[in-house]
Amino acid sequence: MNRVYNFAAGPSTMPQEALEIAAREMLDFHGSGMSVMEMSHRSKLYQEIFDDTEAVLRGLMHIPDRYAVLFLQGGATGQFAAIPMNLMNGSGAADYVDSGNFAHGALVEAKKYGDARAVASSREADYAGIPALDPAAFNPDADYFYICANNTIYGTRYAAFPETGKVPLVADMSSNILSEVVDVNRFGVIYAGAQKNVGPAGLTIVIVRRDLLGHARPTTPKIFDWSIQAEKGSMLNTPPTYAIYMAGLCMKWLKAQGGVEGIERVNIEKANLLYDILDDSAFYRPRAEKASRSRMNVTFTTPSPELDAAFVKEAEAQGMVSLKGHRITGGIRASIYNAMPVEGVRKLAAFMKQFEVDHRAGV
Numbered sequence: 151m152n153r154v155y156n157f158a159a160g161p162s163t164m165p166q167e168a169l170e171i172a173a174r175e176m177l178d179f180h181g182s183g184m185s186v187m188e189m190s191h192r193s194k195l196y197q198e199i200f201d202d203t204e205a206v207l208r209g210l211m212h213i214p215d216r217y218a219v220l221f222l223q224g225g226a227t228g229q230f231a232a233i234p235m236n237l238m239n240g241s242g243a244a245d246y247v248d249s250g251n252f253a254h255g256a257l258v259e260a261k262k263y264g265d266a267r268a269v270a271s272s273r274e275a276d277y278a279g280i281p282a283l284d285p286a287a288f289n290p291d292a293d294y295f296y297i298c299a300n301n302t303i304y305g306t307r308y309a310a311f312p313e314t315g316k317v318p319l320v321a322d323m324s325s326n327i328l329s330e331v332v333d334v335n336r337f338g339v340i341y342a343g344a345q346k347n348v349g350p351a352g353l354t355i356v357i358v359r360r361d362l363l364g365h366a367r368p369t370t371p372k373i374f375d376w377s378i379q380a381e382k383g384s385m386l387n388t389p390p391t392y393a394i395y396m397a398g399l400c401m402k403w404l405k406a407q408g409g410v411e412g413i414e415r416v417n418i419e420k421a422n423l424l425y426d427i428l429d430d431s432a433f434y435r436p437r438a439e440k441a442s443r444s445r446m447n448v449t450f451t452t453p454s455p456e457l458d459a460a461f462v463k464e465a466e467a468q469g470m471v472s473l474k475g476h477r478i479t480g481g482i483r484a485s486i487y488n489a490m491p492v493e494g495v496r497k498l499a500a501f502m503k504q505f506e507v508d509h510r511a512g513v
């Protein structure tokens with residue numbers, strides 16, 4: 151077997167131990183004589199897998215009982231619409247921080263439902279950082295305040311979350327959930343597509359404060375109505391059964407690494423390995439502003455697009471794949487989620503140094 155170091159932004163690398171357990175359990179899960187994929191979602195055995203997965207997530211993030219945890223489908227993009235449908239029910243207004251392409255997409259979607267506006271934006275600065283926030287500009291009557299906690303394409307992250315008072319803070323954590331300790335109590339809603347830092351694609355996690363339930367717009371499709379989904383235990387219809395099971399295996403692996411507290415230290419170490427090289431080099435240029443640097447997606451360029459392409463190609467030949475930057479930004483992006491081992495990042499760091507030595511003379 152020849153596994154590569156996979157730096158893809160999502161779907162992305164998963165813990166090998168979790169994949170091995172899944173492989174062992176593929177044909178006969180715990181003596182049931184069937185795969186988890188073949189199980190009725192209404193069966194007792196599957197309900198145990200589901201409940202166990204929720205319990206592990208609650209433990210890892212210290213999610214209090216006053217929050218519902220939903221396992222849904224439709225991706226983070228589905229939630230771009232579900233958020234206004236469930237929450238734009240008072241003043242009909244919402245504040246958005248336009249910090250990247252996905253935040254912008256969420257804002258555009260919310261405008262269909264009400265008075266969503268950008269309270270700050272770094273769009274004109276090519277989303278190189280999280281924009282400065284002026285609390286005096288926040289709408290105190292907004293139904294919610296929306297942020298994207300980690301901007302996957304640009305490699306930026308909030309170093310501190312905004313204080314929004316009684317206005318519920320809603321955060322897209324698709325690319326940083328479970329990577330760092332967050333105080334769930336500070337948020338009205340946290341949501342994430344699972345395919346970056348939790349497990350496989352197909353599962354969308356929504357963590358919502360229960361007092362925000364029960365106010366969806368009447369036209370909300372029931373599949374997107376968080377209250378109905380909470381009432382039905384996320385089983386209004388067939389949930390993404392196998393993705394939930396796999397996410398459970400990945401989260402148990404995370405628990406064994408010391409949980410979110412433990413992995414956060416490793417994630418800082420991994421990110422520093424790469425940022426130190428970028429900072430010491432006149433060859434590479436980091437893309438994100440220093441104060442906004444992501445620990446999950448490290449974005450940079452070499453002196454030319456041709457060298458960027460050569461970097462990606464040579465790295466791939468050495469077993470480090472999917473380092474090409476997003477099509478919007480170009481350049482290089484190393485996504486180093488929880489499941490990327492330190493050794494993978496060390497190998498990339500060594501490659502970066504050698505690539506610079508080999509190509510510096512030509513520029």
Ligand SMILES: Cc1ncc(COP(=O)(O)O)c(C=O)c1O
Pocket residue numbers: 160224225226227228252298300301302303322323324325343344
């Ligand atoms: C921060 C962020 N939000 C939203 C999305 C969209 O996610 P999905 O493909 O699950 O709709 C992505 C996916 O790449 C993302 O990185």
